[in-house]
Amino acid sequence: MPNYFSPEKETASREQIRAWQDAGLRDCVRRVYDNVPYYRKKMEEAGVAPEDIGGLEDLHKLPFLTKDDLREAYPYGLMARPLTDCVRIQSTSGTTGRRVVAFYTQHDVDLWDECCARAIVAAGGTPDDVVHVSYGYGLFTGGPGLNGGSHKLGSLTLPMSSGNTDRQIQFMTDLGSTILCCTPSYAAYLAESINERGLRDKIHLKAGIFGAEAWTEEMRRDIENALGIKAYDIYGLTEISGPGVAFECSEQSGMHINEDYFIAEVIDPKTGEVLPEGEKGELVFTSFAKEAFPLLRYRTKDICILSRERCSCGRTFVKMTKPLGRSDDMLIVKGVNVFPSQIETVLLNHGYAANYQIIVDRQKNSDSIEVRVEMTPEMFSDELSKITAREKELVAALKSMLGIYANVRLVEPKSIVRSEGKAVRVIDKRNLYQG
Amino acid sequence: MIAHTKGGNTMEYTQQISVFLENRPGTLAELTDVLWKNNIDMRAMCVADAMDFGIARIIVDDVYETMTVLKDAGYVCQITKVLTVEMADEPGGLSKILALLGSAGINLEYTYAFLSRKKDTAYLVLKVAEPEKAEAVLRAEHIRLIGQETLQGIFGD
Numbered sequence: 146m147p148n149y150f151s152p153e154k155e156t157a158s159r160e161q162i163r164a165w166q167d168a169g170l171r172d173c174v175r176r177v178y179d180n181v182p183y184y185r186k187k188m189e190e191a192g193v194a195p196e197d198i199g200g201l202e203d204l205h206k207l208p209f210l211t212k213d214d215l216r217e218a219y220p221y222g223l224m225a226r227p228l229t230d231c232v233r234i235q236s237t238s239g240t241t242g243r244r245v246v247a248f249y250t251q252h253d254v255d256l257w258d259e260c261c262a263r264a265i266v267a268a269g270g271t272p273d274d275v276v277h278v279s280y281g282y283g284l285f286t287g288g289p290g291l292n293g294g295s296h297k298l299g300s301l302t303l304p305m306s307s308g309n310t311d312r313q314i315q316f317m318t319d320l321g322s323t324i325l326c327c328t329p330s331y332a333a334y335l336a337e338s339i340n341e342r343g344l345r346d347k348i349h350l351k352a353g354i355f356g357a358e359a360w361t362e363e364m365r366r367d368i369e370n371a372l373g374i375k376a377y378d379i380y381g382l383t384e385i386s387g388p389g390v391a392f393e394c395s396e397q398s399g400m401h402i403n404e405d406y407f408i409a410e411v412i413d414p415k416t417g418e419v420l421p422e423g424e425k426g427e428l429v430f431t432s433f434a435k436e437a438f439p440l441l442r443y444r445t446k447d448i449c450i451l452s453r454e455r456c457s458c459g460r461t462f463v464k465m466t467k468p469l470g471r472s473d474d475m476l477i478v479k480g481v482n483v484f485p486s487q488i489e490t491v492l493l494n495h496g497y498a499a500n501y502q503i504i505v506d507r508q509k510n511s512d513s514i515e516v517r518v519e520m521t522p523e524m525f526s527d528e529l530s531k532i533t534a535r536e537k538e539l540v541a542a543l544k545s546m547l548g549i550y551a552n553v554r555l556v557e558p559k560s561i562v563r564s565e566g567k568a569v570r571v572i573d574k575r576n577l578y579q580g
Numbered sequence: 581m582i583a584h585t586k587g588g589n590t591m592e593y594t595q596q597i598s599v600f601l602e603n604r605p606g607t608l609a610e611l612t613d614v615l616w617k618n619n620i621d622m623r624a625m626c627v628a629d630a631m632d633f634g635i636a637r638i639i640v641d642d643v644y645e646t647m648t649v650l651k652d653a654g655y656v657c658q659i660t661k662v663l664t665v666e667m668a669d670e671p672g673g674l675s676k677i678l679a680l681l682g683s684a685g686i687n688l689e690y691t692y693a694f695l696s697r698k699k700d701t702a703y704l705v706l707k708v709a710e711p712e713k714a715e716a717v718l719r720a721e722h723i724r725l726i727g728q729e730t731l732q733g734i735f736g737d
């Protein structure tokens with residue numbers, strides 16, 4: 146039986162949703178124009194005024210915002226409310242340049258919490274659940290987001306944060322955690338550790354909400370089988386609020402976007418042209434309901450497809466596919482486009498663990514790509530020839546998927562670096578020599 | 581523990597531990613260090629190398645304890661059934677055993693030798709495709725096989 150945290154919103158008619166978005170957009174454009182000189186200048190340069198925006202049909206007239214704008218306007222340049230109204234700051238884990246900092250009023254935090262509560266309920270959560278949050282806490286939005294959602298729902302919240310696997314497993318068994326929230330790679334690692342310790346029968350998990358990094362359907366099946374749970378995807382980004390901008394329902398076929406707070410568009414990343422529903426392109430968000438840090442037409446760089454087809458769960462909110470790639474994470478190796486997700490698919494299809502790392506290098510003007518794969522007990526054999534034969538098969542499969550030769554290197558278990566529970570998937574050494 | 585009974589004879593196997601090693605400087609030293617820190621004496625060791633990885637094959641007294649130590653240290657490892665034969669440490673000792681297996685049509689995957697404190701005696705570890713058949717052939721020639729249980733004895737500890 147479907148269950149909703151905000152039934153009147155999540156199952157509203159399309160007309161009703163459109164009306165909320167029209168009114169919200171008009172209001173937001175006015176607030177931003179009046180209070181954010183940075184964006185007002187952009188609007189003036191584009192020759193558009195608040196009066197020109199009557200509703201969604203006019204959205205395309207507004208200029209885009211990108212991460213570069215956020216860096217440029219750092220730290221206060223995009224705020225639509227005075228600091229005194231703000232109660233929270235979160236930040237992205239940007240490794241280069243200035244970080245992106247987002248501000249929240251209490252209204253903004255409540256809105257975010259509500260989005261996360263909807264995600265937990267969609268994953269089968271109730272106030273009787275024990276929600277085990279193993280996302281990092283702090284500036285990173287993962288921990289605070291799911292923590293807030295769990296509170297809002299009234300579930301018992303375990304603010305574990307990431308790391309200390311033994312303690313994670315002990316609390317999970319002793320306190321009967323039922324819903325696990327973390328990155329998919331940390332979930333896979335926890336599953337592996339639980340099974341290694343022979344504790345699978347001692348855990349009571351029924352569902353997991355895993356986001357903040359790309360993962361494939363194969364990885365979903367692996368985690369579901371290893372833990373005996375249903376694994377749900379969740380999507381969000383700090384700039385727009387955090388996790389919970391979109392979440393998966395019982396259908397597990399895409400994530401419903403909380404359209405009463407966010408407007409989603411898909412554009413051609415090259416031309417900026419809005420694409421019709423069903424076409425693949427870059428996802429763009431307008432967070433019109435936010436007070437402190439509303440963003441108009443923010444480009445996410447995530448490539449996905451939107452669908453308004455009826456969903457069996459009864460929700461009427463538009464669905465987005467899992468990000469199918471990044472408009473900016475594509476690797477070009479020997480002139481060939483390589484997506485890490487392609488490599489992941491090959492590995493999982495050949496029985497290797499999802500723990501891998503791609504090293505791209507350039508020696509004497511020639512590109513090379515190496516895929517490091519962690520050895521697993523299942524793949525190991527006392528016979529060298531068996532292991533090398535499997536390696537050769539993998540190299541051949543990679544070649545046919547990518548169109549180029551990729552060297553495979555077997556490494557010891559758990560030797561691939563993880564930070565905040567996120568595996569570092571790609572190391573492009575060629576960047577070291579630029580600028 | 582590994583004494584199987586077949587045809588009235590007690591079959592004597594050694595449980596070799598095979599450990600995955602990545603190809604990077606110092607991996608073997610790390611492995612021996614883990615064993616040393618846990619007071620595990622290796623009776624024999626041999627390393628097989630492929631291009632990008634290796635397999636360390638080790639013989640110890642307490643297989644269960646060693647497997648636990650290695651798994652805790654994060655190694656991928658498994659137990660492999662091998663035969664350990666005692667032979668005279670004199671010219672022709674090895675050839676005789678290999679000839680016996682060869683004439684019986686038994687495929688030898690790999691072999692390595694080790695010594696004990698017993699004078700003039702060497703030990704040969706054999707990994708064969710058909711261990712039961714190999715054992716029968718060697719027994720018929722009155723060649724002594726060292727089972728896991730008797731390993732400790734030959735070192736006189």
Ligand SMILES: [Zn+2]
Nearest residue numbers: 394456458460
């Ligand atoms: Zn649905």
